[in-house]
Amino acid sequence: MEFKPFSKKQSLALRWWSMPGLGSYDAVICDGAVRSGKTLCMSLGFVLWASACFDGASFAVCGKTITALRRNLVSPLLQTLRSLGFDCKEKVSANYADISMAGTVSNRFYFFGGKDEGSAALIQGMTLSGVLLDEVALMPRSFVEQAIARCSVTGSRLWFNCNPEHPAHWFYREWICKKDEKNALYLHFTMDDNPALSSEVRRRYERLYSGVFYERFVLGKWTQTGGLVYPMFSREKCVGSPPEQCSEYCISCDYGTVNPSSFGLWGRYGEVWYRLREYYYDARKAGLSRTDEEHYRELCALADDVPVRKVIIDPSAASMIACIERHGRFRVIRADNRVLTGIQRVSEALSSGKIIISPECADTIREFSLYCWDEGAKGDCPKKENDHAMDDIRYFVMSELAEKNSSFFAASARRRKE
Numbered sequence: 001m002e003f004k005p006f007s008k009k010q011s012l013a014l015r016w017w018s019m020p021g022l023g024s025y026d027a028v029i030c031d032g033a034v035r036s037g038k039t040l041c042m043s044l045g046f047v048l049w050a051s052a053c054f055d056g057a058s059f060a061v062c063g064k065t066i067t068a069l070r071r072n073l074v075s076p077l078l079q080t081l082r083s084l085g086f087d088c089k090e091k092v093s094a095n096y097a098d099i100s101m102a103g104t105v106s107n108r109f110y111f112f113g114g115k116d117e118g119s120a121a122l123i124q125g126m127t128l129s130g131v132l133l134d135e136v137a138l139m140p141r142s143f144v145e146q147a148i149a150r151c152s153v154t155g156s157r158l159w160f161n162c163n164p165e166h167p168a169h170w171f172y173r174e175w176i177c178k179k180d181e182k183n184a185l186y187l188h189f190t191m192d193d194n195p196a197l198s199s200e201v202r203r204r205y206e207r208l209y210s211g212v213f214y215e216r217f218v219l220g221k222w223t224q225t226g227g228l229v230y231p232m233f234s235r236e237k238c239v240g241s242p243p244e245q246c247s248e249y250c251i252s253c254d255y256g257t258v259n260p261s262s263f264g265l266w267g268r269y270g271e272v273w274y275r276l277r278e279y280y281y282d283a284r285k286a287g288l289s290r291t292d293e294e295h296y297r298e299l300c301a302l303a304d305d306v307p308v309r310k311v312i313i314d315p316s317a318a319s320m321i322a323c324i325e326r327h328g329r330f331r332v333i334r335a336d337n338r339v340l341t342g343i344q345r346v347s348e349a350l351s352s353g354k355i356i357i358s359p360e361c362a363d364t365i366r367e368f369s370l371y372c373w374d375e376g377a378k379g380d381c382p383k384k385e386n387d388h389a390m391d392d393i394r395y396f397v398m399s400e401l402a403e404k405n406s407s408f409f410a411a412s413a414r415r416r417k418e
């Protein structure tokens with residue numbers, strides 16, 4: 001790869017351990033915006049530091065999953081090191097690489113995926129001289145603490161980086177807020193700190209995120225979720241008359257027995273999916289609950305005369321799924337129910353005009369204006385109110401606008417998918 005001269009912040013992250021006044025820190029934390037150049041300079045700095053200070057030692061380089069780590073960090077790092085004259089012998093099957101500098105010192109770097117099953121057990125018992133935790137806020141605390149506890153060699157150091165999450169997140173509270181107590185150097189990155197980020201790509205990221213995700217991923221702030229979940233929803237931008245004919249159709253369902261059921265019919269026109277019409281049944285309000293067969297009849301009525309082949313549904317709606325499958329008319333897709341990832345993708349779809357709501361969908365429009373975060377919760381949690389159409393829309397977006405189908409989502413989904 002072609003390097004641009006490192007920014008000031010990147011140079012610090014790369015060389016802090018050798019700089020007067022900074023060399024006495026036990027740890028370094030780089031947080032901030034996405035694509036701000038943290039991983040590149042930290043991973044290189046980590047190997048340079050290890051090679052300058054140790055020989056025959058072991059280190060751990062950890063990502064959220066081993067797959068993500070290989071793609072985002074190990075491959076570009078080894079390529080860069082080789083171009084700088086390092087000898088890197090990677091043992092892929094054993095997840096480590098021996099890296100030596102000019103035939104002199106040699107150290108071993110083990111690779112871990114913090115979220116991979118059994119990773120805490122694998123790292124347990126190792127003696128390490130340093131650990132680099134890439135995207136630390138996305139790893140289980142137990143793994144991170146285990147990795148830290150392994151660094152018992154004199155002179156060992158901890159290298160952390162992450163994007164911001166909720167300010168109640170343990171890493172923020174335990175490390176960023178207590179950086180002085182932990183003797184950690186704290187470097188906050190913004191997109192300005194990446195000299196390779198073109199203004200065009202940067203604008204794309206700025207358009208992609210909104211609300212709390214904009215604050216976190218573009219501005220790099222540890223912002224609390226609050227207010228509306230979808231502040232980017234507006235009638236002017238997100239509600240519009242659908243075309244008469246679409247090229248593809250599907251239905252998404254959030255199923256409730258006591259709580260409302262919300263089914264939406266979607267039609268694709270070019271790159272845009274329109275929510276054409278919906279079925280929203282509130283048993284409590286109506287004073288009468290409906291059977292699965294009754295809901296199924298409404299599902300068929302919603303499909304009416306358009307060729308709907310699949311129904312994307314709440315994976316926990318076992319009896320309704322069984323009912324739809326029994327009839328054999330629609331293929332059932334069990335939805336991906338990761339809430340925060342789903343909200344993020346719906347936000348992006350709304351902001352970019354990938355989904356448009358027909359004015360007929362009154363309950364969806366109502367819920368968009370009411371669906372809010374639970375500010376009392378210790379994390380990113382939407383209130384369980386006015387969330388039925390919101391859930392079926394999330395299921396739809398997670399299934400139909402997934403990363404694999406759209407380059408648009410690749411950048412943001414990359415972070416959270418594994």
Ligand SMILES: Nc1ncnc2c1ncn2[C@@H]1O[C@H](COP(=O)(O)OP(=O)(O)OP(=O)(O)O)[C@@H](O)[C@H]1O
Binds near residue numbers: 005195
């Ligand atoms: N000095 C540089 N020269 C060339 N390319 C760079 C430079 N700094 C960063 N990049 C490139 O910019 C992109 C983003 O950098 P990097 O992955 O380090 O950012 P990040 O802050 O870790 O992002 P994220 O928060 O999304 O993980 C990468 O493709 C990286 O190779």
Ligand SMILES: [Mg+2]
Binds near residue numbers: 038039040134
């Ligand atoms: Mg990174």
